[in-house]
Amino acid sequence: MRDIYALDDAARDRANKTPYDEIALLKASGLNRLFGPRELGGGEGEWPLAYKVIREVSRGDGSIGHLLGYHYMWFNVPRLAGTPEQITRIEAEATRNNWVMAGAINARDNDVVVRDEGDYLVFNGKKNFATGVKISDVTILEGVLEGTDIHVVAPVPTNQPGMITHDNWDNMGQRLTESGSTTIKDVRVPWKDAIGFTADKKFHERAYATMNVPLGQLVFGAIWLGIAAQALDETAVYSHKHGKGWGGYDRLIDEPRVLDVLGDLTAKLWAADALVDQVAQEGLELHRNPDAVTPRSRGEYKIRSASVKIIADATALEITSRIFEITGARSTSEKFRFDRFWRNARTHTLHDPVFYQKQEIGNFLLHDEIPTPGWYS
Known part of the structure; x- marks a missing residue:
């Protein structure tokens, strides 16, 4: 693949x-x-x-x-x-049914309004960023029950008149993710599909439900490090096929300068990969025993996932910008399109500021504070 x-x-x-x-x-x-x-x-x-x-x-x-x-x-x-x-x-x-799923959930937009109509819920609203909805079979919607502060999440078929995707994703990176806006108009969902709600419309609450943030941070890290790995792969290929040596070297691949930079970047990538794998293993017991997850165990794991986001962010941005130190001016030609790696990494690493992840770790180490569960914490 x-x-x-x-x-x-x-x-x-x-x-x-x-x-x-x-x-x-x-x-x-x-x-x-x-x-x-x-x-x-x-x-x-x-x-x-x-x-x-x-x-x-x-x-x-x-x-x-x-x-x-x-x-x-x-x-x-x-x-x-x-x-x-x-x-x-x-x-x-x-x-x-071999679904591919997406989500129209963005906490920084206005809430989608959800109307209770007995056996059904009706969703209305708009999300400015709804990655993948256009290519999905099923979309996860989220909104607030009208007149309350109760949030409701439910899967709905994407291919229906009330799910209106807009072709307005024109950002510089991650160009094929179809992350543009989606309008949700009178989308009806059976109450039985409201995630976590029982037949009497009461929410089945547990700490494991807040594991979506640490899960997402490791997903982000995996995406960014994959992008960085492809950048290094293509840098190596380019260096063999097109590279011109400097400093008296006929071949770019023999230059000590090039070996140094490539070795440095590869070591950093391997270290970041290893961190993702380690933190993934640490979370395995939490996923295998979801009912045993407590606010404390969730919070401590959230701290570990923050470290993944911090390191993967920095590693991907460094690699995707520094490869040009190896490949040189010729590689900036449009036909190679090497800029796409940095564009992709830079676009997605802006998802939420890494500053706050560093702050969470600092508060944990100095004050023994775990993050309060939220959309990004």
């Missing part, structure tokens, strides 16, 4: 076309069913493997790795907060 996506990654970035073919390939591979039940064609995988898959796909195309990583997060929403019945039913439907 990685190698297939990498074949024409630069050309597809240039064309900026909706990645229907790339998503069809992803679905044909079965990677979208990684977490699903085996008897229905799923892999019954766990998060440490998922992060590696995201990293590998991102190493071929950061946008497709991004869409896959987000799909995994949305697929896992029932596991995070759902009732046992919802977990079993929705995972079975998603696996059997």
Whole structure:
């Protein structure tokens, strides 16, 4: 998969076309069913493997790795907060029907308004960023029940008149993620699909439901490090095929300067990869025993995931900008499109300021404070 996506990654970035073919390939591979039940064609995988898959796909195309990583997060929403019945039913439907999932959830937008109509909920609103909705089969919606402060999350079929996607994703990076806006107009959802709500409309609350943030931070890290790895892969290929030596060296690949920079960047990438893998393993017991997760154990794990976000952010940005020290001025030609790696990393690392992740770690170390669960903490 990685190698297939990498074949024409630069050309597809240039064309900026909706990645229907790339998503069809992803679905044909079965990677979208990684977490699903085996008897229905799923892999019954766990998060440490998922992060590696995201990293590998991102190493071929950061946008497709991004869409896959987000799909995994949305697929896992029932596991995070759902009732046992919802977990079993929705995972079975998603696996059997080979869904790719997206989410129209952005905490920095105005809340979607949810109207209670007896057996149904009706969602209305708009989300300015809704990554992957246009290419998805099912979208996770989130809103606030009218007249209350109660948040409701539910999966809905994407292909319906009330789900209106807008072709306005024109950002400089992650160009194939279809992260533009979505309008939600009179979308009806059965109450039984409101994640975490029981038949009497009471919420099934547990600390594990707030694990979405540390999960997401490791997904982000895997995407960014995959992008950085592809940048190094293509730098090595370019150095062999097109590189011109300096300082008396005929071949670029023999220059001590080049060996030094490439060795330095590769070591940093390997160290960041190892951190993701380590923190992923640390979280395995929490995912295997969700009902045993406490606010404290969740908070301590959130601190560890913050370290992944900090290191992956810095590593990806350094690698994607410094590769030009190796490849030189000729490599800035449009035909190579090496700038896409930095554009992709820079665009997505702006998702939420890394400053606040550093602050959380500092507060934990100096004051023994764990983060209060929120959209980004």
